[in-house]
Amino acid sequence: MFDTRNGRSGEGGEGCKPALCSTASTSSEGALPADAALIRAKKKKTNGVNCFSVSDCFAANDGVQMFRNMLRKADAEERNALLYELLISCDASNLEYAASLLEEVQRKRNAFCKADPFTSLPTPVALKILHLLDPRSLCKCMRVCRAWRTLCGEPCLWKSLCALPRSFRMCSLEAERRQLQRYTIGDGTILWKDAFAERYRLWCNWHAGRCVIRTFEGHTQGISCVQFDSERIVSGSSDNTIRLWDIKNGAIPGLGTMTLTGHSDTVRCLHLNGSRLASGSNDFTIKVWDLAVNTTWSSIACRRTMVGHTNFVRCLQMDEERLISGSYDCLLKMWSVETGGCTRTLRGHNGAVLCLQSDGATLFSGSADFSIKCWDERVGVCVMTLHNAHENAVTCLRFDNERIVSGSVDRTIKMWDLRSGRCLQTLDWKLSEGHTGVVRCLQVDAWRIVSAADDRTVKVWNLHSGERLCTLHSHTDGVTCVQFNDHQIVSGSYDKTVKLWDFSVC
Secondary structure, X not given: OOOOOOOOOOOOHHHHHHHHOOOOOOOOOOOOHHHHHHHHHHHOEEOOEEOOOOHHHHHOOOHXXXXXXXXXXXXXXXXXXXHHHHHHOOOHHHHHHXXXXXXXXXXHHHHHOOOOHHHHOOHHHHHHHHOOOOHHHHHHHHOOOHHHHHHHOOHHHHHHHHOOOOOOOOOOHHHHHHXXXXXXXXXXXXXXXXXXXXXXXXXXXXXXXXXXXXXXXXXXXXXXXXXXXXXXXXXXXOOOOEEEEEOOOOOOOOOOXXXXXXXXXXXXXXXXXXXXXXXXXXXXXXXXXXOOEOOOOEOOXXXXXXXXXXXXXXXXXXXXXXEEEEEOOOOEEEEEOOOOOXXXXXXXXXXXXXXXXXOOOEEEEEEOOOOEEEEEOOOOEXXXXXXXXXXXXXXEEEEOOOXXXXXXXOOOEEEEEOOOOOEEEEEOOOOOOOOOOOEEEEEEOOOEEEEEEOOOEEEEEEOOOOOEEEEEEOOOOOEEEEEEOOXXXXXXXXXXXXXXXXXXXX
């Protein structure tokens, strides 16, 4: 669909070229000599034969272009006179060839045989009209002829499609910036059409559930958590280990598959931040690992162990200086990554803290007490509570500038207004083709939700409408964890496998 080869006119291009491709002015001032000759030909005849000769047109430089200009400017009577002169100047073989072309030309020209509105409209007006089209219609217009192809190829059209607020966006502004860098040429020009083509292909694949699946096996018990970046997947399991998987076939020298041991019970949660990894476990501890690797050495090792929780560590998030954790002891704790010491404890939940997310100033947490709490991290105070947010434990949540999205043991996903705390929408199995098992995990970006559940499926949803886009089937047991970016989903399951769903290669 997105053919970027220069010079290809597309289907029907040559048939439309004479009528649509000229950009010469329609002003009568400075008319070409051939135009004047055409006008005289209409009025001046000798012995019943027009004095104007078609050969005059081609005596000048670029005679073919002059002939096209004359056809475009002439009215119906003038065109008839010109065609008569052209045909009477042909020999038998020329006339036979012209006759053979009539049916094909008529078919291709169709509605454009008299005039094309886009060639007479000012370019800004034509572009304004084309701005109203969806990408598929715009691509169809590019196949009409060369003139339309040129108009539809204007970078401003594709730039505006890339900027649509709720469609064809990437997962973050940073991801969009990196993508546009790949499509920026030497003089700083951005190839907007090519950039949009990549986004549109991915968008179609996500909506259709079209992907290639890779399966990683090695854990001896179910997978409880996953993280990944462009080079590796990290998984934690009930077998007490953390495994690192090279997903770029040698991108990390010597990695292949590596196992990290240190926890004495199930690894329940992970957070990957550059070359550092944080892990939380049922052994009540949190560990921070250094994953730095180069071609000659490896410093992969546990650098910090944080002790303070009195029950299972269920969730955590780490940045450069700080780590926040939630536990079955009903507490949230903040830790210094540098020293490993606890800097603050947040109390308020009456059940296990099962999920959390922080943006540096605001912290949201979900609990087995069915509630969602919002905390001011600067003072450690709860500023809002959604009581009975679900009918059972809140297992996962994410938030952005507008909404909170939460999942629960009650098998539903709910969306909440961030400021008022009002429930905006509920996605369930009855009305929304939702999950039929416990919703274990979900992630959100600018336009989609990806969720995983005990029903063995991964589902993709439109964040704004709540529409289910696709359901992914491959795991043979409940799916416990999921992470995604613009190109891939990584999931882990009780079936002891990690799967990579790649939407970029279809």
